[in-house]
Amino acid sequence: MIPTTRGAKERGAREPQETRGLILDAAREMFVREGIEAVTMRAIAKKVEYTPTAIYHHFRDKHALLRELCENDMRALAQAFQRSGKIEDPIERLRRIGQTYIRFGLENPSHYRFLFMTVTPEVDPGVEKGNPEEDAYSFLRRTVAEAISAGRLRLELTDPDQVALMAWSVIHGIVSLSIVFDNDDWIAWPDPEKTGLEGMDALIRGIVRER
Amino acid sequence: MIPTTRGAKERGAREPQETRGLILDAAREMFVREGIEAVTMRAIAKKVEYTPTAIYHHFRDKHALLRELCENDMRALAQAFQRSGKIEDPIERLRRIGQTYIRFGLENPSHYRFLFMTVTPEVDPGVEKGNPEEDAYSFLRRTVAEAISAGRLRLELTDPDQVALMAWSVIHGIVSLSIVFDNDDWIAWPDPEKTGLEGMDALIRGIVRER
DNA sequence: GCGTGTACTTAACAGCGTTAAGTTAGCCGG
């Protein structure tokens, strides 16, 4: 049962189970280089020099492939958050989370679009939800909860989910708008990172408890 | 040159130039009822009892059809903003704009997705940009500019585009996240309209000039 | 040596947006 088999045929040199990784790598490159709509099963197959059908031996369908592609990056985001987790002050940490998130979005628009701007038919529990080390949202939520229980926020703000969503929204709003209306003359675009950070700052001013 | 022609064949009863409107109506219904991906040229054609090719006589391509479909609603949004334009206080007006926008998004998720969450290759100047009566963003921008010149905002906030984007972001963030993660158990969803409004309130608290 | 299972291929299906070419019907100038 242990896949020590290697049916690589006269194709020879290629490691068999490695094919899976090969497909993922090829897909990832096309994904980031030319956007999600450039990634077709046939194009991936061509790049790794297999037939399109071969891919279905390693992934249930296209969506599963893309999801696996993005889960790594999703985890990477959560771990980037983790790094800012060392900041003591939860408010300052929140700010830092925002910055990390904006940069992730602007640097990986394809992943961002797939992860946060695409309606998926069903829920895919790929990363472990509720675990702050893998799930970026639950890390944000925990930070907010910390700020609440430390009495740093306005007293009427008691629901950590709601406040977390408010914070996420400012940032996600800027990032997704700048992705959608990139090089559009509709909006006179200020620097997205700067605008996002200042938006976060404004929101923070609006939720902290005045003293 | 005036299209008084009527080449409706033995199909008879059908008004010729009206066909265009017929197609739009059919597409609109499928659009709001089953979402954008259910709208295929073939399906529309079947519904209006023409061949798919016939549609291309009235619209350059699918995107043009969808755009025309949404432009009406875009204008409707701008006019809904217009109605809140009567509020004297620019800050209060801003709040009201937010509420109107949230409702529009939550009530018309398909239109919303197409208008604000879809990357379009080129800019389509359908609604007249810069004209607050047609262009919802420029209405928002004007309100912000008014607040700035009335000295209502913090002194470091001088760019109306940037502040308008910050405000838009909170709202768009909530709306788009609630569309994408609708019935997803990842997030414990508070009421989106309430969360959006409170987010807007928090942001407003964070940008107004303290006195 | 023989089955078994894994990795792959060939061929095809159904659907998509779109286009080239042909048909039909009605108007308009001579």
Next chain:
DNA sequence: CCGGCTAACTTAACGCTGTTAAGTACACGC
């Protein structure tokens, strides 16, 4: 009255997509 013109429409097809059924080749365990 009639030939030409044009708008509105159809038939047939192209090239693309994701996906699947069926078949082949190889390496392994028994």
